[in-house]
Amino acid sequence: MSDLLQGLPMPDFSVADPSSRDGIVLQGVTKSFQGRKILDNFDFTIERGETVVIIGRSGEGKSVMLKHIVRLLNPEAGNVWIDGEDITHMNTKRLFEVRKRFGMLFQGAALFDSMTICENVGLGLKEHSGLSAEEIRIRACECLAQVGLDKVEDKLPSQLSGGMKKRAGLARAIAMRPDYILYDEPTTGLDPITSDAINDLILQLQAELNVTSIVVTHDMASAFKIADRMAMLSGGRIIYAGSVDHVKKTGHPVVRQFIEGSAQGPLSVF
Amino acid sequence: MTSLIASIGRGALDNLAAAGRGTVLLLDILRQLPHVWKMRSEILEQMHIVAVGSLPLVLTTSVFVGAVTAVQAVYQMQAYVPMKFLGTIISKSVFIELGPVLVALVVGGRLCANYAAELGTMKVTEQIDALEMLAIDPMRYLAMPRFVATFLMLPVITVFADGIAVISGYFVSVATMDVTVSTFVEGLRMYFDVADVASGLIKSFFFGAIIALSGLFFGLGTKGGAEGVGNATMMAVVGSCLSVLVADYFLAMLLFQVVFNK
Numbered sequence: 001m002s003d004l005l006q007g008l009p010m011p012d013f014s015v016a017d018p019s020s021r022d023g024i025v026l027q028g029v030t031k032s033f034q035g036r037k038i039l040d041n042f043d044f045t046i047e048r049g050e051t052v053v054i055i056g057r058s059g060e061g062k063s064v065m066l067k068h069i070v071r072l073l074n075p076e077a078g079n080v081w082i083d084g085e086d087i088t089h090m091n092t093k094r095l096f097e098v099r100k101r102f103g104m105l106f107q108g109a110a111l112f113d114s115m116t117i118c119e120n121v122g123l124g125l126k127e128h129s130g131l132s133a134e135e136i137r138i139r140a141c142e143c144l145a146q147v148g149l150d151k152v153e154d155k156l157p158s159q160l161s162g163g164m165k166k167r168a169g170l171a172r173a174i175a176m177r178p179d180y181i182l183y184d185e186p187t188t189g190l191d192p193i194t195s196d197a198i199n200d201l202i203l204q205l206q207a208e209l210n211v212t213s214i215v216v217t218h219d220m221a222s223a224f225k226i227a228d229r230m231a232m233l234s235g236g237r238i239i240y241a242g243s244v245d246h247v248k249k250t251g252h253p254v255v256r257q258f259i260e261g262s263a264q265g266p267l268s269v270f
Numbered sequence: 271m272t273s274l275i276a277s278i279g280r281g282a283l284d285n286l287a288a289a290g291r292g293t294v295l296l297l298d299i300l301r302q303l304p305h306v307w308k309m310r311s312e313i314l315e316q317m318h319i320v321a322v323g324s325l326p327l328v329l330t331t332s333v334f335v336g337a338v339t340a341v342q343a344v345y346q347m348q349a350y351v352p353m354k355f356l357g358t359i360i361s362k363s364v365f366i367e368l369g370p371v372l373v374a375l376v377v378g379g380r381l382c383a384n385y386a387a388e389l390g391t392m393k394v395t396e397q398i399d400a401l402e403m404l405a406i407d408p409m410r411y412l413a414m415p416r417f418v419a420t421f422l423m424l425p426v427i428t429v430f431a432d433g434i435a436v437i438s439g440y441f442v443s444v445a446t447m448d449v450t451v452s453t454f455v456e457g458l459r460m461y462f463d464v465a466d467v468a469s470g471l472i473k474s475f476f477f478g479a480i481i482a483l484s485g486l487f488f489g490l491g492t493k494g495g496a497e498g499v500g501n502a503t504m505m506a507v508v509g510s511c512l513s514v515l516v517a518d519y520f521l522a523m524l525l526f527q528v529v530f531n532k
């Protein structure tokens with residue numbers, strides 16, 4: 001453990017029997033790139049229906065952590081359970097069934113650049129739903145409207161601005177009406193008004209469809225608005241987790257420095 | 271010295287590992303074949319890219335291959351071999367060797383670069399991950415249609431190229447050299463053997479598989495950003511061309527010493 005956390009309490013997220021509980025459980029997940037441990041014995045649990053915001057400094061491994069939840073990356077050690085099912089050693093077919101219940105907004109939107117926006121949003125439906133082309137188009141347009149995009153259906157991703165791409169990616173993530181949505185920086189690059197509309201959308205999905213959301217963000221206003229729980233990732237682990245009220249009042253020096261966005265404190269800048 | 275041996279050993283192991291992963295990729299693609307009907311529109315689209323897109327390239331290549339074969343043959347034959355063998359020599363060298371191999375090299379370069387750059391870009395911009403998140407298997411959706419299209423269309427292109435090359439050889443011989451029409455056609459027909467054309471086509475099925483596999487393998491294995499895509503594209507083209515030449519030798523051994531051995 002790094003020096004800066006010396007003497008601070010470390011939360012314990014290990015659960016006794018992950019195979020008999022709902023939600024997402026990560027246990028002992030370890031991953032390194034080029035010999036550097038990005039996730040180090042990472043434990044965390046996300047309950048059904050809650051919105052968890054993950055914060056942490058750039059390059060700490062937040063995106064890597066999200067990818068482990070759906071096994072876009074394979075851990076070197078440890079396991080991931082989704083609603084009691086261990087996905088770590090599951091075959092591809094089963095894994096695809098699990099992924100159908102997930103939507104993911106990628107940090108870089110990751111739109112298919114050879115397809116129009118409408119085809120991007122409707123691809124999952126086209127492959128799995130059996131809906132007609134007309135119905136898919138209507139659903140895709142509905143999803144685009146939910147993220148505040150219209151008249152872009154027939155454009156190519158390269159014809160959209162960065163923020164519009166992000167929102168089109170979000171529309172694609174919600175098109176299949178998933179139970180779980182992973183958001184990697186949903187409001188980065190958006191103007192404050194659109195950002196707030198996205199916050200409202202996340203809250204609305206939770207209220208109406210009981211969607212479980214995991215949101216990685218650097219946008220504190222957004223985090224405070226949408227989170228049921230906030231967790232901070234540092235040194236390959238969750239060093240702190242608590243409700244928004246707890247976070248706002250916490251005496252944890254690292255978390256304090258982060259949410260206040262101060263260059264002075266235990267976290268050094270360079 | 272020890273470091274040299276170590277690096278040679280490491281190189282050999284890396285190549286062995288790559289060959290292993292290539293085989294795994296091939297098996298993964300073959301496992302997707304039951305989805306051919308479902309993916310028919312993508313396969314047709316890829317076939318269009320492979321065949322129609324390659325036409326100008328193949329046309330130019332085969333016109334000049336035919337022409338140069340004629341010039342070279344006339345030069346080497348004069349005074350030793352009667353000109354009635356000119357048509358035989360041109361057609362046999364085109365059907366057996368030049369057609370399939372040169373098509374595999376030029377069309378292979380084109381397709382490998384296309385596949386590797388496209389899939390490599392999709393990989394580094396997380397589009398492949400995005401496909402996986404929609405529960406769509408990239409093997410079924412991206413790899414299999416490209417593989418099937420290349421495998422099926424390369425022989426078709428080769429037949430086309432063979433025809434053009436022989437016609438071009440004919441025109442060059444008749445128009446610019448002292449060969450009469452009847453001499454050329456007689457030589458063409460006298461020693462025509464279906465086995466020649468068949469062996470060329472069998473080879474081009476293999477070449478098609480090699481080309482697709484190389485492009486897909488390096489494309490899907492891309493790491494990093496623009497540099498990674500550039501690297502993958504280069505490796506794919508080099509890998510495909512070298513594999514085609516090596517496979518050509520072994521296929522020639524197999525076909526002419528075992529299968530068509532008279």
Ligand SMILES: Nc1ncnc2c1ncn2[C@@H]1O[C@H](COP(=O)(O)OP(=O)(O)OP(=O)(O)O)[C@@H](O)[C@H]1O
Nearest residue numbers: 033034038056057058059060061062063064065107
């Ligand atoms: N595919 C990869 N290959 C090698 N290293 C990687 C790879 N993916 C991530 N990393 C490394 O893992 C670390 C964590 O990356 P990650 O993208 O998870 O950061 P992050 O917390 O999401 O940062 P940001 O807030 O800037 O998005 C980085 O140091 C990065 O260099």
Ligand SMILES: [Mg+2]
Nearest residue numbers: 062063107184
């Ligand atoms: Mg990130």
